[in-house]
Amino acid sequence: MENKRIERIDRGIKVRTEGIYSIVSMREMMYIAGPRIIFLGILFLLPLILEAAPYWKRVMNIMFIYSLLAISFDFLANYTGLVCLGGAFFIGIGGYATAILNSVLHIPVLLSIPLAAIIGAVVCTLLLLPCLQLRGVYFAIITLMFPLLFTRVIEATNILGGTNGITGLESIPGHFTENYYIMIVALIALFGLRRFVNLDAGLVMRGVKDNEQSIRASGINVTWMKTQAVFISSLIGCFGGAYLAHLYVWAGLSLFALDFSIIPIAAVAIGGGGTIFGAIAGSFILVPLSEFLRFFGSFRIVLYCIILTAFIVFKSEGIMTYITRKYHQFERWVDV
């Protein structure tokens, strides 16, 4: 083995499907569409299958909320260069916004969730606006601070229901609406963002990550581009928060819990950063895993950490990156 190395070569079909020729044969079309169709098919059947286990249907909803957070983190970190630990911030603002809309202003639930997402996104963007000059770890620390700040402010001033939170939110009506509502939004976010980052406007955002000075030298306002990115990202996050509040029929301080900031990052690390799909894959592994491990009682966190570490040590590139590579390329040992 000493004088050999792995050579990776693109599969012929991958090269063929890159151009317009991909539409000439069924096989090539299936090469592109197949994985997506299988993924969507399983996803849409999942609520029907899990009908037998109502508890797991609930876990599925939580899974999608974490997916949304992970997508928003992945987009902001790997396509705009802003490492944002503000998952809890988005969830909290979205949750409280829908609580006010629904329980005080009596707006019906299916309307109040998207409305709260938009209002929450505006609030989050405005609050993060002064911090957009910061980069890397400094931006991360500031965004981590915001949920803590809000918790303390609500505790101290007793506004928004204080430590009791706001109760009396409507639950989401309908048997399957609850599942499909969040699922479809997550899918829109996934496929929408995957398309957006390859548009010209998306390329500019990737340019912001690469180097800001050149963007400025091209006459583009960097802060405005970042503002747009933060808005998109917090819109996705706040939607998750608003949905979660209606799932619990309660908006309280636990919406600002640190889990919402940390677990999405772990999900992106496992799934593979910069793929956006990896964010969903990661949370589909992490959230059910955490539920499975309840069986082990207080030993749960230890096992959770071991599995997480194993993923990061042995598949540090991320599951999605690994699977994509295997799908598009074959490997062989060649002499050096």
Next chain:
Amino acid sequence: MSILTVDGISKTFKGLKALISVSFDVKEGEIYGIIGPNGSGKTTLINCITGFVKYDSGNVFFKGKNISKWPPHKIARAGVTRTFQIMRPYYSLPAYKNLIIPLWAPRARKLGGWRGGGKHGDRNTVAVDILEELGFERDSRVPYKPASALPTGYLKRLELARCIAMRPEIILCDEIFSGLSVSEIAGLMPLIEKLKIEGITLIMVEHRLKELFQVADRVMALAFGEKIAEGKSYEVIEDSRVKEAYLGSEEV
């Protein structure tokens, strides 16, 4: 007619006087060279004009408008662009995708950019066209390679391409000849002349005097932040203060 007037710019970095009341005029369509030994403030001057560095006093007028307090993106939008001495491409993007960003920029979308590519037609196609004009071989894989895999010569061309994609009025070239071999410079020279024919004003900061003097209409010399000479290239290089700045003085 002067297109850019720099009026007494001064800049200090915590007590270090980087620029001391530098003034000059650039006429429309000319190639204006700025020379000077290391640390004489050439790059600082470019940074000041394009708004990347805030200066202490003085004004910059572009076509009669005072652009001194404008942020860099607004100055670039007006048509004053720059290249960077240390190349700053978008390393993760393929070379031609690097040009999508200036073609998408507000100036190119409003005025059309180079050959109208920002407004009409497919930006990908136009980007490859621009690269071809700047010496990237269209049929090779070079324009499609990620910028991180390109050699210095191509990156310098890419810097220039990123500027001209916006169809600017003035390009401030910060040492585009540095780090290139003689043959690579020889390849760039026709490009510079082509830009002049297109009516773009060029301000070139340069260490390679011989090559600069071939193209420059007028030259200015800086030393320790002060303007010490200005005029035709052969006049400037014969100036005693320029000789002193470059070669040192015999008097102790």
